[in-house]
Amino acid sequence: MSGFLHFLENEIQLAALSFLLLIYAMRLIWLFRLCSRREKTYAAGSAAAGIARSLLNIATPWSMESTRRHPGFYLQFVVFHLGVTAAITLSFIIPYAPQLLEQRWRVRSLQTLIGAALLVGLIRFGRRLVKANLRRISGIDDFLSLLLVILFFLTAIMAAPNRFRQSEWPLVAFFGLTALLLVYVPFSKIGHYLYYPFSRFFFGRQLGHRGVTAKKKNLP
Numbered sequence: 001m002s003g004f005l006h007f008l009e010n011e012i013q014l015a016a017l018s019f020l021l022l023i024y025a026m027r028l029i030w031l032f033r034l035c036s037r038r039e040k041t042y043a044a045g046s047a048a049a050g051i052a053r054s055l056l057n058i059a060t061p062w063s064m065e066s067t068r069r070h071p072g073f074y075l076q077f078v079v080f081h082l083g084v085t086a087a088i089t090l091s092f093i094i095p096y097a098p099q100l101l102e103q104r105w106r107v108r109s110l111q112t113l114i115g116a117a118l119l120v121g122l123i124r125f126g127r128r129l130v131k132a133n134l135r136r137i138s139g140i141d142d143f144l145s146l147l148l149v150i151l152f153f154l155t156a157i158m159a160a161p162n163r164f165r166q167s168e169w170p171l172v173a174f175f176g177l178t179a180l181l182l183v184y185v186p187f188s189k190i191g192h193y194l195y196y197p198f199s200r201f202f203f204g205r206q207l208g209h210r211g212v213t214a215k216k217k218n219l220p
Contacts, residue, residue: 005168008175009095016182023186024194031195035202039209050208054200076120081193083117084149086110087156091178094162094171101162110160118153121146145188152177 061067067074090110093100101107125146128134152174159174185191 002168005171005175008172008179012179013091013095013175013182016179020182020186024191027186027195028198031198031202039206041209043209043211045208045211047205047208050206050212051201051204054204054207055197057200058196076123079113080117080120080124083114083120083153084193086113086117087152090114090156090160091175094159094174098162101160107160107162111157114153114156114160118150118157121150121153125150141188145184145190148177148181148184149190152181 057064061071061074125143128138128142128146155170155174155177158170162171181190185194
């Protein structure tokens with residue numbers, strides 16, 4: 001391993017991750033200050049029930065009309081985010097636990113999962129280009145964020161074999177793009193996953209307090 005790759009895998013990644021966590025912490029402080037106050041209105045329902053239902057919304061696709069009508073979109077969502085998780089995990093495995101990649105079946109499993117997510121990413125990017133309604137509501141960040149994630153998947157697939165390859169350029173490309181994403185995420189739509197549990201918590205608490213999640217009584 002060259003000195004440059006070692007520096008890229010360690011110091012650069014840790015610096016980029018520290019930057020991400022700093023911005024994340026600052027935004028969470030702002031979010032808690034904004035949403036921490038409870039409503040002073042009469043409680044028409046259970047805030048705890050609302051929080052639970054809101055947080056579990058992602059695991060109950062049948063509760064959303066869009067996924068009931070288009071279950072394929074939910075499957076794409078699951079595959080895409082599993083691929084993101086696998087690629088992020090890979091960025092820690094290679095420098096700190098490379099022995100986990102010594103067995104080829106593990107490498108192939110990671111490549112297969114990330115490859116499936118890459119395919120979903122290409123489908124999503126194509127839909128934004130082809131569908132006029134999606135194209136109209138898509139900004140530069142929508143296209144750039146998706147393109148960067150697609151490239152992230154591609155470099156992760158090439159970097160996964162790690163010790164089984166002669167050239168280190170796939171690793172340089174993967175960790176270079178990882179550092180770029182870590183810096184870009186707080187300012188892009190990709191950062192939504194960082195705030196998901198907190199936003200769903202406050203949203204569910206508010207709706208639960210208002211009784212929105214309560215079961216409707218049968219009318220006479």
